Amino acid sequence: MIKNYFKTAWRNLWKRKAYSIINITGLAIGMAACIVIMVFVLYERSFDNFHAKNIYRLNEVQKFEGMVSSQKVALSMFPMGPTLKNEFPEIQNFTRVSWRTKMQMRNGDKRVYLNQGLMVDSTFLQMFDFKLLEGNRQTVLQKPNSAIITKATAEKLFGSENVIGKTITYYGGDTINLMVTGVLDNVPQNSQIQFDALISFSTAYSRNPNMMNNWGGNWLDTYLQLAPNTNVASLEKKFPAYLKKYMAQNDNWKNYELFLLPLKDVHAKAGDIGLDYLNYQKFDNSYTNTFFIIALIVLLIACINFMNLSTARSAERAREVGIRKSVGAFRWQLSLQFISESVILSFIAMVLAIGLVELCLPFINNLSQRNLQLPLFNNPLLLLTIAGGTLAIGILSGLYPAAYLSAFQPVKVLKGSVQTGRNKSFLRNTLVVIQFASAIFLMIITVFAVRQLKYMQQRDPGFSKDQVVTIPLDNFSYKKYDVLKQDLLANALITGVTGAQDELGSHLDQSGVQFRGDGPLRQLTGTRLIVDPDYLTLYKIPLAAGRNFSKEVSANGREYIINETLAKELLKDNKGKSMQWLLGRNFGFDSSGAIVGIAKDFNFNSLHYKIETMFLFNQKDWGFSNMSVKINGGKAKDAVAFIQSVWEKNCPDSPFEYHFLDEHFEDVYRADAQVSTIVGILAGIAIIISCLGLFGLASYAAERRVKEVGIRKVLGASVNNIVTMLSKDFLKYVLIAALIAWPLAWFSVYKWLEDYAYRVDISWWIFLLAVVVAMLIALVTISFQAIKAAMANPVKSLRTE
Template identity: 35%
Template sequence: MLKNYLTIALRNLGRNKIYAFINIAGLGIGLACSMLIMLYVKDEVSYDRFHDNVKNIYRVVRQERDKSGKKTGNDPNTGYFQGPKFAANVPGIKSFVRIQSGSRDVKRADEITSSELLYVDSSFFSIFSFPLEYGNKLNCLKDPYSVVLSEEEAKKQFGTANAVGKIMQIKEDDGFKPYTVTAVVKKTPENSSIQFNMLLPLKVAAEQEQNPENWFNIFLNTFVVLQPNANLTAVQKGMQRFYEQDSKNAVKILTEKYGPMNNKTIYQLQSYADMHLSTDFPAQNGLTNASKPLYSYILSGIVLFILLIACINFVNLTIARALRRTKEIGIRKVIGSERKQLIFQFLGETFLLSLLAFLLAILLVQLVTPVFNNLSNKALSLSYLLDVKLISGYVLLFLLTGFLAGIYPALILSGYKPVDTLYNRFIPGGKNYIQRLLVVVQFALASFLIIATFTLYSQFNFLTHEKLGYDDNNLVMVNKQSLSKDEAKLFKTELMKNPSITGFSPKNGGQWGTVAKTSSDSTMQFSYETVDESYVPLLKIKLQQGRNFSKFYPSDADNSVLVNEAFVKKARWKNPLEQKLNFWYDNNKKYTVIGVVKDYHFQSLGQEISPQLFTMKDNGFGVAFIKIKAGKETASLDFIQKTFKRLFPLNPYSYTFKNEENLKNYEAEAKWKQIMLYSAVLTIFISCIGLFGLSVLTAEKRIKEIGIRKVLGASVNHVVTILSVDFIRLVAISLVIAVPLAWLAANKWLQNYPYRINLGWEIFVSAGLLVILIALFTVSFQAVKAAIANPVKSLRTE
């Protein structure tokens, strides 16, 4: 019996190669998308779970609350004290390790490069399960001048992975000192929040260990290991009790120095396995690959759309092809076939198609995985398939898809009456309410994704092309740590000798922040920028009031500041010029506001412009802004590099263009733009296949009507219009459903951006016209074919 079912199924597929290909391709694409997202979700939830003792590893985190007990903020960072003090004084904590990110200059022969690294305690390899290729994990970090390398870094530095015992010249203070390689680590797993090429021992000076203020200096990550039988709640309460008792003296000192502390710090423990997907305490500050569960939800929703559309398409095409099999069904019933046998037959054919689609999906996954990895910043591979849970999920997906896609057509086809089918009294599909409903659902989902894609594209275009309030074109940023005023002046003098270089201004590296008191004695928090008098004109930042820094006013360096409009607004100044700012913690140093610059986006457009202050105080610089002429990039960069290496031979040279750095702020949006585009293309493609199937059903159902109309003089255009208008009406209904839902979703998503597009009608009209045109093209293909057919053949009766 099974052999007979299989033979009939294969023959049927062989006679209908095009429809079989479309069915297999549509379902295969849907299954491939599902597999990729299952791989993605599996990778997300497996993060950091490879460590042997992961159940007992926790990160020490902090929650800030005001006097009423209301939460005011979360902070995953800690300082020098939390790890050793909690481990020594709180029952249930077994050990600790601190991790601090940093960078150091490394000298190899005459070449100096800057290397990113992590400073860690000697317990690092006792707590985390990173396998060593060479060396002893128990003592490899005990010597203060030891260094641990990854295999890749060892090969880069020494040409061999077995680098234990070799010496590296690493910069410390003002010179290079020898560090001994004590271990080489195998490549860290991709699903690890801790990624590194170099580890150095974390050194804490004796005076820092005794300074009580270090309870409040936060700049690193602290992890603790709990005893196997420890009670998490009891440990957290013990941490809080000890902190409040031990920090009393520090609170008193800080209150006397800076004023009363308004917030209360609550210490908590975050499970290490939960860190990767945490939105309250994300993996940062030396930890990498932080993600959000929202990404998995969105991708899962998209793939559900695609798989649902593929199954709907499968159903529609199967029913459409049923017209060719009505006589077969009638004969089978006449000679004694029972309905359940026909159901098994058609379900068997469905599962055969599903199996072929499943095999195609595996092939597609293999082919598109590199593209998907690039989009999702992953390193997934089919080796992930070798997992019992994942394989079980795929098998369940296969069975569920095959059943859902096949059960409805099987029930419909097996229910045909033999007399009607054998004497052509059967009216196929009736009014096709189910098929039409499925088409509406398909195109509603596809339209929703297309509108979402248009919205995302428009917002991305806005983010990358909106005027920032300053000129970032042809602006080169050269990094130089601890760039003094004299060094900046010399660098500028040498560079300006080249006519291709039109401007130079130093600035502090990175983003600084601090606080000061206004004339009303209220405390202001703001971004703190150290610049010179050429910074504002170089970037073409507009000055709203007052004047810029000037070399003709020597006192500007010590007594004057510029602020932006956001600063003035937050300070509630009506007349900002000549206002005083008190840096009370710096010997009550007071500065006078001499100018107000127009707000500009010194951060990404994903963040609201915050208060900003500029000073010429000698705080040291970290980056040089250099303006070059357009079209002279290669020659200018070569001159800048040679000049830098001549003036600063012991510093690594690196540069970037400011406009390129700005674009990096929107890498996530760029990735999602591509993901949504591919998703929209797939959904509309599979939907059109389903629409094509229904157009075939309709054309064959109305074949005699078309023949009569042509005999009576109807033109091809008239017939095509008759056959197409019903489908366009269905697509229009789907748009009516999709547009308000898409508007709600798009509007909700745009609320995440302080600067965003206006969600105008153009997006919805453009998306609607695109969907209608694609649907019209799909339907017209079959409609034209039916309209030009010979009416004699359609009107002939047996």
């Protein structure tokens, strides 16, 4: 019997090829979109799942006087790990992590540059479950000058040799010989903590025993292992007393709050946490959920298409139902047959969807910068999920058509009287409204996402970032800065060179400042940027008052330029005379200097954040971590080649790396670009599927009214009259859909834009434009069938009357 149901279902699908193609295509596109988003969501939610212990990351909320707003940061202080463990029995273990980028490692004459190495406590591998291939997990990092390298690093340095016990040399601030005590498997891509080597923290603090007293210096990440079933909220309530106990000397504890974030939430739920350097491919969970919801909407639209087209063709199946019932078929048997048709169609669509996904994955990977795969045969659970979802889609999509069609009364349908009244039309029209409300909603969201992205990319940040090449300086090349600058400026291809300790567009460091004016001493915190005297000139940052840095060191030793935001805080009465900058506690020398200028406010961070108080500090002796070179834009290729030649001449032991500053800002807004692109693609898919369904319904409406059209043509109706008659009902539903979509879209856009400190206005004309576009798309879709019906020869349609 089941075999006959499927055979009959297949014949019906084959008989109505056009509608089957529309249904399969719509379902396949919707399912493909849903599968891609599901793969993306599964990848995002897989981050750090291979760690079994109850690990939390310690985070700070910093709220110093002088800051425009408090900020959450991923950083913590060196003494916090051991003191927290001693204070609270809920904390079973801790480990601290500090990072070093572009580490130079040598094995004899063989030199490699590692993307990132970590300084960690000996407890690192006791807490984290990274796979150790060689070495003792408990003791591998206990001794000073111990190092663990990954399998890939071992192959680069030693080839196929056994590396345990071998010596490698790390060239950092100091030259340190390290013994390889272990080899780790390569770090998985779904780990927020990425590294090529681990160096024992005892290597560092054996050289500086005072590190344990470094309260106030935030320069590392601290991870805590909590006892099972720990009440995290209760533990966090104890932290203020803890801070007061250890930081009471300078009363600085009031400026901090501590909170914990589960390790498995760090990747996706730390979007509002800054200075989050150990968070590979960080992507906010709200975006992931948005993608998933939109993908479900697209799939719902595809399912609506099936229900609409199935019920629209009900008159053609009426006699079949009547005959089957008259010879003894039960209603459940008829329902099973119609659901079987839906299931067959769904599985055909699934096969097509999988093909579409495989075809589109390279593009998706390029867009998302991830290595997403669809391992159907390597992951039985994924295959079962997709197959089970397809079965559910087939059953749910076929339930209403099955219930409706199987309810026909055989006496009436065999007499030619089929109820096609308001109830069926009302539901079908409601589904059309839902389809286009969803499509209009997504169109509006897409327009605002693109506008906000363009606004951030094109808004004047207050400085010039065009034709600026930025080059990172390591522990060797920074010493050659003066020589590099001199050699570069000797060529007409270079119009300016400057140095700084940070790059614009990054989350810049903050430091405490003491302000001495005519009033009492004030202690504040502001964003710090250490620069050379040509910084404001190269970046064309205008001054609101005062002068630029002098080329020569002044008699007082230091000069400061502050931004307008800090000036409003400090210089309200224009009585301020000088500023003192302190780093940590008991710095050991007087860093006071005059405020010589006030720079106009500029967006040194992304437009997600308000402009904070800031001071620029002329202190070349400390060295720069970044060099900016302004080049002749008309000869960019020649200029870059010249910069490389100067670099290789002066810094042969350091790799030459560069990027253009505007490319760096593209990376800053990459997540926003990914969101706007993916939402736009999903919105386009929703519109395509809606149009497929509308095309099918318009085709059916034209066929059902073919005799009416013939009569009207005989009585003198024009083609325009007939097209208008067949189109107006559908356009009415699009207008109703707009009235539903508008308030939902406005609320969603309003809440979304709240995350941006600088944002576009919510313009009314965009809402109207989305409706006009939707109506035009619907009109074009409908008109194809309407014109075809209007142009048909009425003699053929009326021949049987």
